[in-house]
Amino acid sequence: MNQAIRTTCAYCGVGCGISATPTGPRSVTIKGDEAHPANGGRLCSKGTHLGETVGLEGRLLHPMIGNKRASWDKSLDLVAKKFRETVDRYGPDSVAFYVSGQLLTEDYYVANKLMKGFIGTSNIDTNSRLCMSSAVAGHNRAFGEDIVPASYDDLDEADLIVLVGSNTAWCHPIVYQRIQAARAARGTKLVVIDPRRTETCEGADLHLAVKPGTDVALMNGLLAWCDAEGITDPAFVADHVNAPEGFWEHIRTGHDLWTTAKTCDIAPALLEQFYKLFAATPRTVTMFSQGINQSIRGTDQVNAILNVHLATGRIGKPGAAPFSITGQPNAMGGREVGGLASTLAAHMDFAPENVERVGRFWAAPAMATKPGLKAVDLFRQINEGRVKALWVMATNPAVSLPDAGSVREALEAVPFLVVSDIIADTDTSVHADVRLPAAGWGEKDGTVTNSDRTVSRQRPFLALPGEAKPDWWIVKEVARRMGWRNAFAYDRPADIWREHARLTAYQNDGARLLNLRAQATIGNDAYEAMEPFRWGGERPFADGRFSTPDGKARLVLTKQMELQEPLKAWPMTLNTGRYRDQWHTMTRTGLSPKLARHREEPLVDIHPQDARDLGIADGDLARVQTAQGNSIFRASLSEGQRRGEIFTPIHWTDQISNGGRTGLLPRPLVDPHSGQPGFKSTPAAIEKVATEWKGFLILRGEQPAKVPCLWATRVTVPGGALYEVAGNGDPARLEACLPKGDRVEAVDLARGTRRIAIIREGKLAGVLFVTRTGLLPSRDWLIGQLEAEEVGVSVLAARGPGNQPDKGATICVCFDIGLNQIVAAIRDQSLVDVPAIGKAIGAGTNCGSCRPALANILAQIPQETLHAAE
Numbered sequence: 001m002n003q004a005i006r007t008t009c010a011y012c013g014v015g016c017g018i019s020a021t022p023t024g025p026r027s028v029t030i031k032g033d034e035a036h037p038a039n040g041g042r043l044c045s046k047g048t049h050l051g052e053t054v055g056l057e058g059r060l061l062h063p064m065i066g067n068k069r070a071s072w073d074k075s076l077d078l079v080a081k082k083f084r085e086t087v088d089r090y091g092p093d094s095v096a097f098y099v100s101g102q103l104l105t106e107d108y109y110v111a112n113k114l115m116k117g118f119i120g121t122s123n124i125d126t127n128s129r130l131c132m133s134s135a136v137a138g139h140n141r142a143f144g145e146d147i148v149p150a151s152y153d154d155l156d157e158a159d160l161i162v163l164v165g166s167n168t169a170w171c172h173p174i175v176y177q178r179i180q181a182a183r184a185a186r187g188t189k190l191v192v193i194d195p196r197r198t199e200t201c202e203g204a205d206l207h208l209a210v211k212p213g214t215d216v217a218l219m220n221g222l223l224a225w226c227d228a229e230g231i232t233d234p235a236f237v238a239d240h241v242n243a244p245e246g247f248w249e250h251i252r253t254g255h256d257l258w259t260t261a262k263t264c265d266i267a268p269a270l271l272e273q274f275y276k277l278f279a280a281t282p283r284t285v286t287m288f289s290q291g292i293n294q295s296i297r298g299t300d301q302v303n304a305i306l307n308v309h310l311a312t313g314r315i316g317k318p319g320a321a322p323f324s325i326t327g328q329p330n331a332m333g334g335r336e337v338g339g340l341a342s343t344l345a346a347h348m349d350f351a352p353e354n355v356e357r358v359g360r361f362w363a364a365p366a367m368a369t370k371p372g373l374k375a376v377d378l379f380r381q382i383n384e385g386r387v388k389a390l391w392v393m394a395t396n397p398a399v400s401l402p403d404a405g406s407v408r409e410a411l412e413a414v415p416f417l418v419v420s421d422i423i424a425d426t427d428t429s430v431h432a433d434v435r436l437p438a439a440g441w442g443e444k445d446g447t448v449t450n451s452d453r454t455v456s457r458q459r460p461f462l463a464l465p466g467e468a469k470p471d472w473w474i475v476k477e478v479a480r481r482m483g484w485r486n487a488f489a490y491d492r493p494a495d496i497w498r499e500h501a502r503l504t505a506y507q508n509d510g511a512r513l514l515n516l517r518a519q520a521t522i523g524n525d526a527y528e529a530m531e532p533f534r535w536g537g538e539r540p541f542a543d544g545r546f547s548t549p550d551g552k553a554r555l556v557l558t559k560q561m562e563l564q565e566p567l568k569a570w571p572m573t574l575n576t577g578r579y580r581d582q583w584h585t586m587t588r589t590g591l592s593p594k595l596a597r598h599r600e601e602p603l604v605d606i607h608p609q610d611a612r613d614l615g616i617a618d619g620d621l622a623r624v625q626t627a628q629g630n631s632i633f634r635a636s637l638s639e640g641q642r643r644g645e646i647f648t649p650i651h652w653t654d655q656i657s658n659g660g661r662t663g664l665l666p667r668p669l670v671d672p673h674s675g676q677p678g679f680k681s682t683p684a685a686i687e688k689v690a691t692e693w694k695g696f697l698i699l700r701g702e703q704p705a706k707v708p709c710l711w712a713t714r715v716t717v718p719g720g721a722l723y724e725v726a727g728n729g730d731p732a733r734l735e736a737c738l739p740k741g742d743r744v745e746a747v748d749l750a751r752g753t754r755r756i757a758i759i760r761e762g763k764l765a766g767v768l769f770v771t772r773t774g775l776l777p778s779r780d781w782l783i784g785q786l787e788a789e790e791v792g793v794s795v796l797a798a799r800g801p802g803n804q805p806d807k808g809a810t811i812c813v814c815f816d817i818g819l820n821q822i823v824a825a826i827r828d829q830s831l832v833d834v835p836a837i838g839k840a841i842g843a844g845t846n847c848g849s850c851r852p853a854l855a856n857i858l859a860q861i862p863q864e865t866l867h868a869a870e
């Protein structure tokens with residue numbers, strides 16, 4: 001019997017504890033860790049299906065120089081030599097690292113130390129720039145330190161939870177379940193502020209579908225309301241908060257209900273309902289994420305929220321706090337080590353005394369003395385020829401940075417590019433001079449910090465595959481080869497952890513709340529056995545002291561930005577974000593057949609009226625165009641979109657699709673304080689793309705690199721892959737994608753339909769169905785045939801004996817239950833709520849991620865039809 005290993009989920013910042021029991025060399029059973037404070041044993045759909053992602057498919061298993069396999073020695077020597085030469089020739093600012101909130105704290109610490117203390121530049125930035133940097137800047141302005149003054153326990157104690165710019169039901173599902181549990185148990189109220197009606201809104205008491213970019217007006221209006229109603233806390237403010245000159249005059253001018261409602265483009269009565277609820281409910285938690293951070297005014301938007309909490313004294317108390325929820329599993333750990341170009345280390349900035357202190361602690365030969373290049377600027381400087389060597393670790397900038405087209409140019413142009421990844425071919429690594437195989441989740445060993453400052457261990461339960469090595473090891477080997485043997489003499493993650501902990505405590509006289517003194521001397525065994533713990537205490541700022549020189553928090557005067565009317569050429573506004581069951585660029589979630597079922601293609605959501613005006617029907621292909629680039633998506637008509645606004649997912653890449661490339665579209669404009677890009681709002685246009693034919697391709701085993709047609713998107717299915725395809729000209733060229741074997745074929749000339757199946761040794765090896773005017777059958781049954789023992793010509797009928805009904809789009813991935821099955825059950829059995837659906841057919845009873853979707857389906861089936869069915 002293999003032993004269960006306690007570790008932490010690979011994905012989001014909720015930071016759920018996992019109990020992993022290896023069942024073979026590359027297989028594992030995943031369960032929630034009941035003893036972990038973040039999830040108490042629950043897991044969402046992504047965590048539940050982690051076991052499907054630990055195979056070796058697509059893995060980078062050996063160092064590669066160009067397209068040739070190379071030894072570690074040779075590869076590390078080359079990286080060290082090139083960085084050394086570039087620094088000697090062009091100075092330290094000519095090199096850069098671009099790292100990630102998916103590194104462990106120990107990896108991050110070593111990379112930051114090497115860059116800022118030894119190479120001598122702060123040109124190390126991270127994808128957290130795209131994610132959390134506005135929250136970091138906002139916290140620093142208000143609190144004097146980057147502190148999230150909340151914990152998940154506050155959700156259980158709050159009477160009102162406000163979600164601003166957060167699709168929590170999809171992106172932080174276990175937090176969302178906790179919120180729903182609080183609603184059920186204590187009647188906690190939930191308000192969602194998001195221009196889209198997301199599934200998060202299904203379980204909410206109020207949804208404010210504000211005009212994008214108006215959150216400052218909304219929050220200032222709220223503060224003006226609280227002020228007028230006497231809800232502010234003058235005693236707390238007098239003792240613990242500084243207001244800049246003119247702050248209150250500003251709030252009291254032009255922030256009345258009517259003006260605010262007009263700016264936000266929502267009904268005044270709805271806004272008043274929210275303001276009244278807020279005013280009447282002292283125990284309020286306001287959670288925010290990318291709808292707030294990813295804006296060209298992200299930092300002001302953060303501070304507008306923090307202002308309300310400070311001025312009403314709703315901070316440092318049970319159930320009352322502003323709560324920035326983090327995206328990546330270790331977004332917080334990266335902030336703690338100082339891995340952003342704008343921070344130094346251990347919550348210290350570049351003040352001369354900090355530079356001196358950290359330099360002494362590291363015995364550093366070449367301390368960076370000023371902030372370095374932020375991500376968007378970094379890639380711009382590469383294109384301008386100023387940065388000449390770049391090392392990318394655990395992130396995929398060719399997909400995830402705004403204006404990804406010019407980022408690709410930079411990746412191609414930079415004279416020396418190193419990429420450390422777990423996957424061999426990514427849109428970024430195809431440009432690399434050297435690729436280094438990193439240890440992935442389940443193999444790596446260290447710590448992460450989640451949204452509520454809880455540090456937990458990621459523990460390995462799989463052997464390192466091939467020649468893969470942990471990121472900390474790779475970085476320290478390069479550092480040693482660059483000449484700094486003693487400063488990087490780490491043998492294990494625990495060595496690094498202790499050093500990091502010592503630095504947080506070093507000459508920390510209470511100026512910084514981040515202080516891991518108790519961790520600085522723990523032994524290797526204690527590190528192994530480390531239980532999740534929260535730094536900064538249970539309730540930061542409970543004593544009213546903040547990390548500023550005078551101990552007082554700061555209100556920040558924030559003004560609503562001017563919103564321009566759409567230009568004629570770009571009448572739409574493009575909003576971008578996530579799907580429930582995919583993680584970023586899909587290098588891992590994309591391997592799971594179950595997770596693929598929720599959304600099989602990249603969709604562009606558009607309001608039905610806009611679609612009608614543009615002649616776009618549901619299911620059409622549509623090209624989204626911006627000043628930066630264009631890409632094709634499948635149109636999905638949705639009443640949840642505001643007029644004039646479209647939404648696309650960030651997940652699809654060149655590795656799996658010919659379209660759906662959202663990264664090419666956003667403009668590279670950033671917030672002036674944080675440098676975070678405004679991903680949520682880009683002027684755009686959309687038009688229908690007509691194709692002469694459409695179809696699908698199902699293939700067992702090995703996949704072709706590219707399918708030669710206008711539209712081809714791949715998803716993993718049990719035993720192979722499904723491609724949806726469409727295009728113009730002769731579809732016969734797709735036949736090149738079919739494997740060798742016995743070919744059976746059926747043609748319907750009238751509809752221009754061709755059905756081809758390839759059978760090898762009695763088993764289905766591939767099918768290609770295309771049609772010019774006809775309908776295509778459901779793919780489900782055919783996919784099932786990939787694993788059937790014996791198939792014949794009858795596969796061309798695309799259905800089994802007895803005409804099974806189409807399940808419809810998969811809603812519950814745990815039990816593989818489709819929309820049509822759910823609707824049928826609701827109708828036939830007169831089911832009235834989500835638990836009833838669960839009882840009847842199981843949907844929603846495992847991970848629970850689909851419960852908001854089930855509520856949505858229930859809401860859309862008119863009750864009369866249920867009675868009619870009775």
Ligand SMILES: Nc1nc2c(c(=O)[nH]1)N[C@H]1C(S)=C(S)[C@@H](COP(=O)(O)OP(=O)(O)OC[C@H]3O[C@@H](n4cnc5c(=O)[nH]c(N)nc54)[C@H](O)[C@@H]3O)O[C@H]1N2
Nearest residue numbers: 165166167171212213289290291327328577578580583584
């Ligand atoms: N399934 C899944 N979960 C994830 C991830 C994933 O890739 N997949 N990634 C993780 C990471 S790194 C992150 S950062 C988080 C992100 O988590 P979220 O921030 O919840 O996710 P997003 O979909 O990026 O955007 C949130 C919402 O902001 C809204 N929004 C857009 N503009 C505005 C505006 O002007 N005002 C307001 N109030 N709202 C606006 C969007 O409509 C969207 O619904 O998710 C984490 N969790």
Ligand SMILES: Nc1nc2c(c(=O)[nH]1)N[C@H]1C(S)=C(S)[C@@H](COP(=O)(O)OP(=O)(O)OC[C@H]3O[C@@H](n4cnc5c(=O)[nH]c(N)nc54)[C@H](O)[C@@H]3O)O[C@H]1N2
Nearest residue numbers: 127130131394395396400420421422438576584585587679
């Ligand atoms: N348009 C638009 N763009 C966005 C966003 C948006 O909302 N809209 N959101 C932004 C946000 S918030 C984020 S966080 C980013 C995310 O964007 P990315 O960071 O680019 O996305 P990932 O796919 O998570 O990339 C992680 C890479 O690291 C690899 N990897 C995984 N584990 C390890 C490891 O342990 N070591 C190493 N060395 N490699 C590993 C993976 O295979 C993958 O290639 O996208 C940003 N881009």
Ligand code: SF4
Nearest residue numbers: 009011012016044047
């Ligand atoms: S909510 Fe889901 S993705 Fe996030 S940490 Fe928990 S199980 Fe993982």
Ligand SMILES: [Mo]
Nearest residue numbers: 130131327328
């Ligand atoms: Mo993120």
